[in-house]
Amino acid sequence: MIAAILVMALLGVLLGSILGYSAVRFHVEDDPIVEQIDAILPQTQCGQCGFPGCRPYAEAIASGAADINRCPPGGEAGIHKLAELLGVEFKPFGDDAAPAKPKSVARIDENTCIGCTLCLQACPVDAILGAAKQMHTVIDAECTGCELCIAPCPVDCITMVPVAETVSNWRWKYPVTPLVQVHH
Amino acid sequence: MDIKGYLLILVGTVLVNNIVLAKILGMCPFFGVSKKLETAVGMGAATTFVLTLGSGTSYLIDHYLLGTHLAYLRTISFIVVIAGIVNFTEMFVRWASPVLFRVLGIYLPLITSNCAVLGIPLLNVQGQHDFIQSLLFGFGGSVGFSLALVLFAGLRERLEGADMPVIFRGTSIAMITAGIMSLAFMGFAGMVKP
Structure with a gap:
């Protein structure tokens, strides 16, 4: 009885101290x-x-x-x-970054689609509906226009369609004024 | 024990007495983490690491700390030690290799609930293995687990796209597949002549 308590206590203390020590020794600072x-x-x-x-x-x-x-x-x-x-200055899209395109969504030509599900797997936001050997379609509201589904499509039936500006999605454009150096 | 004996343990645990398909241990991760091949590989690697370490440590604890008259503490002390090892491994891997941690990270805590990880040290005691044999048994057992898991995940990925009656889809066909795999692995028993 006493031996059992001692052994379990010993195990607990041993593991506890190893874990406690390694928590300090192997501490990883997450970069917030x-x-x-x-x-x-x-x-x-x-x-x-x-x-x-x-x-x-x-x-x-x-x-x-x-x-x-x-x-x-x-x-x-x-x-x-x-x-x-x-805490840095705002910068417009750089020349080396992809140029800002008009907001567009993917559209699947449903007559050509063979239902291979490859675009489903590529979509990072699950905006494509469909199943194997079933016709696929894109949920416009979910599509971010990232174009990742275009490359995997074996029959090239996906095109990017610009979203027309309507009353419901019109937003006031952010005024971009080029900065000019002023000499005093 | 010579090299031949060690090889027999390895082949025996990986193929003939596969921990999942012949001993029916570790069913939870076998069904839970086998939906995708990548996760199956990650889980297999993490389990192999912990199980090899765990069976060695459990042998030392059983042999030097518990002995024969405290044998009734075996199960509980193995559980405590394995949980400790899993936690330690998680901290160490996180510190030593962030890349490996990102691959194995989410599977490490899951291993604590894998009954094969407790089953193998207990089978070690039952089989009266020495230290090296225990390590080999743990390693072989977990390689067997990984093999079964990866094969099963591959099959399930294929089944996902297959045209089958609605009634069989999902877990039902997975159960049937596991049963057939188990039968197939039973065939390895004929490989070793007693």
């Missing part, structure tokens, strides 16, 4: 700024910034390896938020 940047990015994982996803891009911004103006799905609003968070 990366989390915050990642929270602003749209999480479409589209790779248009040149990084394999939103989190790698967030890490690159945090380490200073990438500019804040490389995320087309985030739009100018996203750049403004990033600029505010990091």
Whole structure:
């Protein structure tokens, strides 16, 4: 009885101290700024910034390896938020980043679609409906226009269709005034 | 024990007495994590790591700490030790290799609830294995687990796109597949002549 209690206590103390020690020894500091940047990015994982996803891009911004103006799905609003968070100047989309395209959504030509589900797997936001050997279609409201579904389609039946400006989606355009150096 | 004996343990645990398909242990992750091939590989790797370490440590605890007169503490102390090892592994992998942590990270806590991880140390005691044999038995058992898991995940990915009656879809066909796989693995029993 006493031996059993002692053995279990010994085990508990031993494991507890090993875990306690390793919690201190192997402590990993999470970079909170990366989390915050990642929270602003749209999480479409589209790779248009040149990084394999939103989190790698967030890490690159945090380490200073990438500019804040490389995320087309985030739009100018996203750049403004990033600029505010990091305390830097707002920058319009850079020349090297993908040029800002008119907001468009993917459209599947349903007569050509063979129902292979390849575009379903590529879609980062699950905006494509369909099943194997069934016709697929895109939910316009969910599509972010990242174009990731275009490459995998074996019959090239996906096209990008610009969203027409209607009363319901019109927004006031952010005024862009080129900055001019003023000499005194 | 010579090399031949060690090889026999390895082949025996991986193929003949496969922990999942012959001993029916570790069914929870076998069905839970086998929907995708990538997750199956990750889970298999994490289990292999923990199980090899766990069976070695459990042997030491059973042999040097518990002995014969405290044998009734075996199960509870193994559970405590395995939970401790899983936690330690998680912290260590996170510190040592963030890349590996991102691959294995979410599976590591799941291993605590894998009954094969407790089953193998207990089978070690039952089989009166020595230290090296225990390590080999743990490693072989977990390689067998990974093999079964990866094969099963591959089959399930194929089944996902197959045209089959509604009544069979999902878990039902998975159960039937697991049964047929189990039967197939029973065939390995004829490989070793007693």
